[in-house]
Amino acid sequence: MSALPPDMDAAGFARLLGELRGAVGSDWVWSGAEDMFPYRDSFSPVWNTGEERHASAAVAPENVEQVSEVVRIAKRHRVPLFPISTGKNFGYGGPSPNVNGSVVLDLKRMNRVLEVNEARNYCLVEPGVSYFDLYRHVEERGLKLMLDVPDPGWGSPIGNALERGVGYTMPHFRDHFGAHCGMEVVLPDGEIMRTGMGALPGADTWQEYPYGFGPDPAGLFAQGNFGVVTKMGFRLLPLPEYYRTGLITVPKRRDLIKLIEHVNYLSDSGMISEVRFASPLSSRMADPDFAALATKLGGPSDVEMDTAAEAVDLPSWAVDLQFLGPQAATLAQWEYAKDRILSDIPGAQAIAGDHFKLPATEQQLENTTQPYASGIRRKAALGVPSLGIWEIVRDDGHVGFFPVIPRDGEAVFEAQRVLGDAQREFDLPPYFSAITVPLFWHTHTFQMVFAPSVKHDDPEHNAMVHRAMKKMVAVAAEHGWGDYRASPIYQDDVSATYSFNDHILRRFHEQLKDAVDPDGIIAPGRGGIWPRRFRS
Amino acid sequence: MISRRSLLKWTAVAPALAAGSHAAFARMPHGLDALLLDERFSPEPQPGQPLIPVMRFAGDVTRVWYDHLDRRWREPGYVLGGITGSDALFVLENLAEQHGRRVVSRTVLDEPHFQGVAPISWVIAPHHPSVLA
Numbered sequence: 110m111s112a113l114p115p116d117m118d119a120a121g122f123a124r125l126l127g128e129l130r131g132a133v134g135s136d137w138v139w140s141g142a143e144d145m146f147p148y149r150d151s152f153s154p155v156w157n158t159g160e161e162r163h164a165s166a167a168v169a170p171e172n173v174e175q176v177s178e179v180v181r182i183a184k185r186h187r188v189p190l191f192p193i194s195t196g197k198n199f200g201y202g203g204p205s206p207n208v209n210g211s212v213v214l215d216l217k218r219m220n221r222v223l224e225v226n227e228a229r230n231y232c233l234v235e236p237g238v239s240y241f242d243l244y245r246h247v248e249e250r251g252l253k254l255m256l257d258v259p260d261p262g263w264g265s266p267i268g269n270a271l272e273r274g275v276g277y278t279m280p281h282f283r284d285h286f287g288a289h290c291g292m293e294v295v296l297p298d299g300e301i302m303r304t305g306m307g308a309l310p311g312a313d314t315w316q317e318y319p320y321g322f323g324p325d326p327a328g329l330f331a332q333g334n335f336g337v338v339t340k341m342g343f344r345l346l347p348l349p350e351y352y353r354t355g356l357i358t359v360p361k362r363r364d365l366i367k368l369i370e371h372v373n374y375l376s377d378s379g380m381i382s383e384v385r386f387a388s389p390l391s392s393r394m395a396d397p398d399f400a401a402l403a404t405k406l407g408g409p410s411d412v413e414m415d416t417a418a419e420a421v422d423l424p425s426w427a428v429d430l431q432f433l434g435p436q437a438a439t440l441a442q443w444e445y446a447k448d449r450i451l452s453d454i455p456g457a458q459a460i461a462g463d464h465f466k467l468p469a470t471e472q473q474l475e476n477t478t479q480p481y482a483s484g485i486r487r488k489a490a491l492g493v494p495s496l497g498i499w500e501i502v503r504d505d506g507h508v509g510f511f512p513v514i515p516r517d518g519e520a521v522f523e524a525q526r527v528l529g530d531a532q533r534e535f536d537l538p539p540y541f542s543a544i545t546v547p548l549f550w551h552t553h554t555f556q557m558v559f560a561p562s563v564k565h566d567d568p569e570h571n572a573m574v575h576r577a578m579k580k581m582v583a584v585a586a587e588h589g590w591g592d593y594r595a596s597p598i599y600q601d602d603v604s605a606t607y608s609f610n611d612h613i614l615r616r617f618h619e620q621l622k623d624a625v626d627p628d629g630i631i632a633p634g635r636g637g638i639w640p641r642r643f644r645s
Numbered sequence: 646m647i648s649r650r651s652l653l654k655w656t657a658v659a660p661a662l663a664a665g666s667h668a669a670f671a672r673m674p675h676g677l678d679a680l681l682l683d684e685r686f687s688p689e690p691q692p693g694q695p696l697i698p699v700m701r702f703a704g705d706v707t708r709v710w711y712d713h714l715d716r717r718w719r720e721p722g723y724v725l726g727g728i729t730g731s732d733a734l735f736v737l738e739n740l741a742e743q744h745g746r747r748v749v750s751r752t753v754l755d756e757p758h759f760q761g762v763a764p765i766s767w768v769i770a771p772h773h774p775s776v777l778a
């Protein structure tokens with residue numbers, strides 16, 4: 110399936126391709142169904158339907174000057190560009206654009222690690238640098254720095270951060286956009302801008318002080334469409350000396366409320382790395398009676414759940430804790446966490462886990478010696494990129510809805526109930542039930558996960574998934590829970606839910622877009638922001 | 646588990662593909678440069694010297710990628726054959742595309758699946774001018 114850019118005929122398209130080839134070299138411009146196949150979203154629930162979004166061409170510049178030239182050409186031809194870094198945004202649209210016929214601006218050739226500073230703990234990279242590339246750079250130079258990596262490791266610090274993606278180490282590092290410091294951006298007219306201290310010629314603090322002076326526009330480039338990011342700095346964690354783990358369980362359903370408050374305290378005080386909540390009762394979901402109870406319309410009562418837990422002698426909740434730091438400090442923090450929680454929640458128990466000096470050995474990274482069942486994926490927890498997460502991918506992939514919910518036990522119970530009831534009409538595994546736990550990825554908030562699989566050979570299933578996604582977005586929003594990130598096919602739905610004061614946030618973004626990019630040269634529609642040309 | 650007979654049959658066929666219609670593959674005079682076997686499907690290593698280097702893994706391609714392919718695919722040439730699960734091939738195909746390579750042959754094998762994952766024999770060859778040998 111090949112598409113043409115909006116308002117353009119075949120002759121105009123041929124002229125556009127000719128100019129792009131002139132700018133970057135003829136080997137680095139692609140069009141036609143076969144060459145464009147890799148730029149389709151193979152995880153799409155609208156795969157092979159009229160709703161699937163197709164790019165018309167792809168262009169891969171080698172440096173920022175070429176990016177600027179490509180943007181100027183696109184502006185002359187009024188053709189939307191869709192910038193990608195490594196283009197692995199699976200679950201959220203892959204490399205496919207918002208607008209049919211867009212030209213993918215594939216930045217994979219700009220793959221230089223420009224600086225990694227061990228004394229000051231930061232890096233500066235180009236968009237085509239993957240987490241594997243950055244890890245190799247750090248490893249080969251023997252630098253004592255820890256990365257924070259998302260899954261899978263083939264993604265890029267820039268692409269991931271611009272999606273506000275997440276990793277699995279300390280709170281301020283696993284929010285990847287939050288951990289960025291300084292960026293270089295090609296604006297919709299081709300001008301090159303630097304944010305923060307990068308705007309001050311001669312400053313050596315670009316990766317240390319993000320704001321510079323005056324308003325900081327950096328946030329506009331995350332999930333936005335105001336420019337093409339060509340360099341980005343990130344803060345890095347000095348490699349901690351030691352890693353320690355421990356598990357805490359609590360017996361009763363409502364103990365989750367206090368447990369979460371303690372975890373909030375530990376996390377916000379900088380004492381713990383990522384935590385994994387779990388319900389040991391999840392092993393009971395194979396029992397149809399228990400599954401029926403946990404997914405009961407309106408949710409089961411606390412007494413019903415406590416009775417079920419007591420009957421099988423299992424605690425209601427567990428939390429996997431991880432500590433990074435000097436050996437003595439991690440031990441003191443574990444002792445403190447244990448005392449704090451066990452002295453406050455009757456029946457709580459603690460089990461000490463694996464602990465060792467960093468960097469970890471290959472065997473330690475495999476996480477085979479933990480004395481209890483653990484949800485921790487050790488490589489991710491220690492910033493080591495991996496492709497192993499692929500084992501969770503079912504069928505032909507999945508789409509993701511990850512509503513942001515308060516870090517509060519009552520809110521977790523409410524989300525379990527509301528979202529569990531909402532998904533009942535769809536023939537899908539129970540993503541939400543009375544044992545669903547929150548994910549603690551972003552620094553200060555929880556999320557839950559809804560990620561139904563798609564099947565290329567089953568359009569009816571995909572259509573059901575598509576309906577389910579839209580319904581979940583809408584129902585969650587009615588309760589104040591918004592999606593944190595969405596595939597292009599859902600970005601308008603999600604953006605519409607952030608509607609305070611008659612959608613003033615979206616209207617403000619549209620005003621900005623109209624001012625700097627009225628023709629929609631950079632990713633029109635991304636983040637639900639459409640310029641005037643496409644609104645009409 | 647793929648039978649040794651199937652494996653032998655397929656690896657014998659692979660060099661013949663070099664004479665086939667795929668220009669990129671036809672350019673490689675010696676057929677495959679290496680073979681990648683997914684231990685979830687492939688038989689145990691056999692005694693004796695294999696004709697080409699064989700890399701083994703079990704579903705997770707991380708080490709194969711980081712230790713071998715990531716470096717090898719930055720240079721021109723290198724035709725890789727494999728018998729892997731469809732899941733591992735999806736990952737490899739994506740990485741290959743990004744490095745100017747394509748799957749030029751793909752056959753779903755009529756062999757038992759592993760936890761619902763089908764075994765596939767395939768060849769990935771350089772495609773983009775920047776990596777053609």
Ligand SMILES: Cc1cc2nc3c(=O)[nH]c(=O)nc-3n(C[C@H](O)[C@H](O)[C@H](O)COP(=O)(O)OP(=O)(O)OC[C@H]3O[C@@H](n4cnc5c(N)ncnc54)[C@H](O)[C@@H]3O)c2cc1C
Nearest residue numbers: 193194195196197198259260264265268269274275337338
């Ligand atoms: C099994 C599985 C597990 C996953 N686990 C995680 C996880 O742990 N954490 C997580 O965050 N994600 C996860 N993901 C989602 C996704 O794979 C990653 O977020 C991935 O890093 C995103 O792809 P990328 O880095 O190649 O970014 P890209 O696809 O390159 O970029 C993402 C988007 O950002 C914009 N963009 C990219 N580069 C630029 C630029 N230079 N200028 C302007 N705009 C740009 C584009 O709109 C693009 O579509 C997972 C996916 C799967 C399938």
